[in-house]
Amino acid sequence: MAELENSEQMQVRLDKAAQLQAAGIDPYGESFVRTHTSTEILNRFEELEGSQATVAGRIMAIRGHGKACFIVLADKEGQIQLYVKLDELGEEAFAQVKLWDIGDIIGVTGEVFRTQRGEISVKAQKVTFLTKCLRPLPEKWHGLTDVELRYRQRYLDLIVNPQVKNAFVIRSKMISAIRAFLDGRDFLEVETPTLHNIAGGAAARPFITHHNALNIDLYMRIALELHLKRLIVGGMERVYEIGRVFRNEGISIRHNPEFTLLELYQAYSDYQGMMELLENMVSTVAKQVLGSDTVQYQGTEISFAPPWRRLTMFEAIRQYAGVDFDQIADDAAAREAAQSIGLHPEADMSRGNVINLIFEEKVEEHLVEPTFILDYPIEISPLVKRKSDDPDFVYRFEAFVYGRELANAYSELNDPIDQRQRFEKQMEQRAKGDEEANETDEDFLRALEYGMPPTGGLGVGIDRLVMYFTDAPSIRDVILFPTLKPLAGDRKAKPAGDGKAAIDFSKVAVEPLFQDFVDFETFSKSDFRVVKVLSCEEVPKSKKLLKFVLDDGTPEKRVILSGIKEFYAPDDLVGKTCVAIVNLPPRKMMGIESNGMLISAVNEYDGKEMLNLLMLDDSIPAGAKLY
Numbered sequence: 001m002a003e004l005e006n007s008e009q010m011q012v013r014l015d016k017a018a019q020l021q022a023a024g025i026d027p028y029g030e031s032f033v034r035t036h037t038s039t040e041i042l043n044r045f046e047e048l049e050g051s052q053a054t055v056a057g058r059i060m061a062i063r064g065h066g067k068a069c070f071i072v073l074a075d076k077e078g079q080i081q082l083y084v085k086l087d088e089l090g091e092e093a094f095a096q097v098k099l100w101d102i103g104d105i106i107g108v109t110g111e112v113f114r115t116q117r118g119e120i121s122v123k124a125q126k127v128t129f130l131t132k133c134l135r136p137l138p139e140k141w142h143g144l145t146d147v148e149l150r151y152r153q154r155y156l157d158l159i160v161n162p163q164v165k166n167a168f169v170i171r172s173k174m175i176s177a178i179r180a181f182l183d184g185r186d187f188l189e190v191e192t193p194t195l196h197n198i199a200g201g202a203a204a205r206p207f208i209t210h211h212n213a214l215n216i217d218l219y220m221r222i223a224l225e226l227h228l229k230r231l232i233v234g235g236m237e238r239v240y241e242i243g244r245v246f247r248n249e250g251i252s253i254r255h256n257p258e259f260t261l262l263e264l265y266q267a268y269s270d271y272q273g274m275m276e277l278l279e280n281m282v283s284t285v286a287k288q289v290l291g292s293d294t295v296q297y298q299g300t301e302i303s304f305a306p307p308w309r310r311l312t313m314f315e316a317i318r319q320y321a322g323v324d325f326d327q328i329a330d331d332a333a334a335r336e337a338a339q340s341i342g343l344h345p346e347a348d349m350s351r352g353n354v355i356n357l358i359f360e361e362k363v364e365e366h367l368v369e370p371t372f373i374l375d376y377p378i379e380i381s382p383l384v385k386r387k388s389d390d391p392d393f394v395y396r397f398e399a400f401v402y403g404r405e406l407a408n409a410y411s412e413l414n415d416p417i418d419q420r421q422r423f424e425k426q427m428e429q430r431a432k433g434d435e436e437a438n439e440t441d442e443d444f445l446r447a448l449e450y451g452m453p454p455t456g457g458l459g460v461g462i463d464r465l466v467m468y469f470t471d472a473p474s475i476r477d478v479i480l481f482p483t484l485k486p487l488a489g490d491r492k493a494k495p496a497g498d499g500k501a502a503i504d505f506s507k508v509a510v511e512p513l514f515q516d517f518v519d520f521e522t523f524s525k526s527d528f529r530v531v532k533v534l535s536c537e538e539v540p541k542s543k544k545l546l547k548f549v550l551d552d553g554t555p556e557k558r559v560i561l562s563g564i565k566e567f568y569a570p571d572d573l574v575g576k577t578c579v580a581i582v583n584l585p586p587r588k589m590m591g592i593e594s595n596g597m598l599i600s601a602v603n604e605y606d607g608k609e610m611l612n613l614l615m616l617d618d619s620i621p622a623g624a625k626l627y
Helices: 002-022 038-043 091-099 143-152 154-160 164-184 225-233 271-290 313-321 331-340 351-366 416-431 442-449 462-470 520-524
Strands: 052-063 068-074 079-085 105-114 120-131 208-211 216-220 238-246 258-267 294-297 300-303 309-312 371-377 390-401 404-411 455-461 528-538 546-551 557-562 577-581 587-589 592-594 600-605 608-613
Touching: 002 091, 038 052, 038 079, 038 120, 052 079, 052 120, 079 091, 079 105, 091 120, 143 154, 154 164, 164 238, 164 271, 164 462, 225 238, 225 258, 225 442, 225 455, 258 271, 258 462, 271 390, 271 404, 271 455, 271 462, 294 462, 309 313, 313 351, 313 371, 331 351, 351 371, 351 390, 404 462, 416 442, 455 462, 557 592
Parallel strands: 079 120, 309 371
Antiparallel strands: 052 068, 052 105, 068 079, 105 120, 208 216, 238 258, 258 455, 294 300, 371 390, 390 404, 404 455, 528 546, 528 577, 546 557, 587 592, 600 608
């Protein structure tokens, strides 16, 4: 019905555009010169009252009829009221007003004045029609309930929700301020390749593309590090880049497949120097852009004023997880310690990887105030200089704010022999199936063999910093065009089946039916309920799990984790109606309590197990019991 109404309204608007054209008015006009913005007129009214001003913008409201009307005009800075009157415009020009719609773009010249009700306005004396809006704007914009539409149609979001633009204005000012800060410290901004022969510099899965002329596969960069350090070798002692990087991994409120990263490298420095630089940069930029280095983020006050708290990884684990790794020397004891606090390390997991597991699962969420976590295990830091007093650990820190990583920094490894050995161990991990392990970069090793001075390196997630500066709950609120799965009508034609490839049922194998009867009393104790998906996101660090927040018909929201990440994008499941068993005992997975189980259909397709989440008609209410 809504689509039909929109189609009818578009036809009305098309008819109006044709009438404008018939009257000699181009519905898609030429350039237009304005003299003032809405904010200038409002702020300088006493100076401008009675004078002429030319404004331009989009019609957001039309009030009145007969021989006069008021129009709300929106431009890049705000809104201004126009007073359009037959006596001022003349009959021919005023007759065109009935062909205007909300959303149209016009230019107006007239006298700045204040109405009898005291509202600053422009009395239109000349109007120029600039652009016809063919699609009706939403009459009511429902904010977060239409969050996916906002992300998909950011242009519409910016039109109807002018406050949204503020986040992106802050983002732009923040990046400019970061550049000014670094330029003032004698850093040189450079640009490095986006297409790489080897995906290196971070533990992440890359996007792969193909170069036709060279007939080779290339990787979209996952980090900026290795090329920037080549420049340090070449004598460019302080370099930085602010650029997009691409990681072929999950989507969540904290992750987008393409994001903006600041990486910088300073010769003759180390990770201690990077700490001083980071805390001063963030504090300086916050005061310049926001007026203060204290922000309110999701109801929590966060101060970025230096100095930030400093803890070693051991100290943080001891404080928040109750495990003292000074007393745990071997791999087996480390795994036992993890098991004692409810974690499930893999059977061959090393002490260093167990330390990282406990930190991620039990500590990160507690690091709300800006905190540097120092001295990481060497197993998870293949590009970092070893600590001279403990070669199992490296000179590395990560900065955490509100339980999330904001920055990562090293005393860079400049020993080419040690670096080659680290790469070889990474390649062993790749051979065992770790797709995120680093590959050996022979050219980078060659560069190190020419000699790289002691160097401090720092990487900062620009998008996450903008989130803190703008109180944004999701990374998508600070990326103008976040990555989303295309709607069915927005992509090239696909085989039928809700956007999925057509199924060749000759390749499908299902488990044989059970031969034995199930005890009816036992079976009937399982409480199958209809649930509505309120939100869905990836579980950090998990390759399989999605976290669902569900309406189960009760006042409480139900959280269930399900291992279907490989088969569904979280966005696609929000709003769906599903089935869950709700009377299973709670079970912790990746540190999150899961209360029940979502029901999926399992089958084998062409030798691969497939999971299909069971979805019902949306008309079935949450909480309905299945029999």
